[in-house]
Amino acid sequence: MEESNKEILMIQKWLNQHNELYTSATRHPFTLSIRDGSVDLSAFKRWLGQDYIFVRAFVPFVASLLLKAWKESDDDSDIEVILGGIAALNDEVSWFKREASKWSVPLSATVPQKTNLEYCRFLESLMSPEVDYTVAVTAFWAIEAVYQESYAHCLSDGSKTPEELKETCQRWGNDGFGQYCHTLQNIANRRLEKSSEDIISKAEATVIRVLEYEVEFWNMSRGET
Numbered sequence: 548m549e550e551s552n553k554e555i556l557m558i559q560k561w562l563n564q565h566n567e568l569y570t571s572a573t574r575h576p577f578t579l580s581i582r583d584g585s586v587d588l589s590a591f592k593r594w595l596g597q598d599y600i601f602v603r604a605f606v607p608f609v610a611s612l613l614l615k616a617w618k619e620s621d622d623d624s625d626i627e628v629i630l631g632g633i634a635a636l637n638d639e640v641s642w643f644k645r646e647a648s649k650w651s652v653p654l655s656a657t658v659p660q661k662t663n664l665e666y667c668r669f670l671e672s673l674m675s676p677e678v679d680y681t682v683a684v685t686a687f688w689a690i691e692a693v694y695q696e697s698y699a700h701c702l703s704d705g706s707k708t709p710e711e712l713k714e715t716c717q718r719w720g721n722d723g724f725g726q727y728c729h730t731l732q733n734i735a736n737r738r739l740e741k742s743s744e745d746i747i748s749k750a751e752a753t754v755i756r757v758l759e760y761e762v763e764f765w766n767m768s769r770g771e772t
């Protein structure tokens with residue numbers, strides 16, 4: 548196919564249209580401070596405790612996505628990809644516990660902040676059977692992609708990420724996680740291509756909301772909300 552005839556896939560189109568918001572989420576001052584080594588460790592610890600709470604709510608969201616895929620997907624391999632995501636989250640929960648103990652962050656005494664509660668409530672709204680699989684899988688891609696892009700940047704050329712934070716960055720910034728996000732993006736694009744205008748606009752609004760929540764989540768880690 549000629550370069551000029553290539554169709555722009557939906558997610559690429561949205562990333563172009565909402566580039567400023569996407570960049571605010573993936574190049575946030577919090578992750579940039581990790582990358583340049585100036586990070587305030589109390590902000591990192593706040594992020595760690597709050598993200599553990601988020602991840603615990605993220606697990607049932609991904610489980611609900613698995614159910615939607617089983618009922619609605621036109622491709623059996625989606626289930627395997629999502630199941631792989633759940634397995635990775637199992638590992639992630641254990642990692643958070645180990646990391647919290649390393650940094651003396653008392654997870655059981657960590658109180659969820661307002662932004663976190665709102666984001667978790669938003670996840671819960673996406674678990675409703677009324678929410679279409681295409682909308683939910685697109686949200687899943689966006690949630691994972693923000694962490695992948697943000698933390699991969701902390702490891703890329705020229706970064707001065709402190710040694711003790713490299714493992715955190717590796718968790719989401721590694722190539723395997725990058726490939727996984729790419730697979731999720733392909734699933735979302737495939738579904739969006741076959742969707743009605745109504746579903747496409749709901750999915751776009753959901754991606755925008757996810758990006759806004761991700762920015763607010765990083766802000767919260769810096770004690771700004």
Ligand SMILES: Cc1ncc(CN)c(N)n1
Nearest residue numbers: 598601602690691694764
């Ligand atoms: C807030 C947030 N967004 C995304 C991720 C990546 N699973 C996370 N752990 N936390």
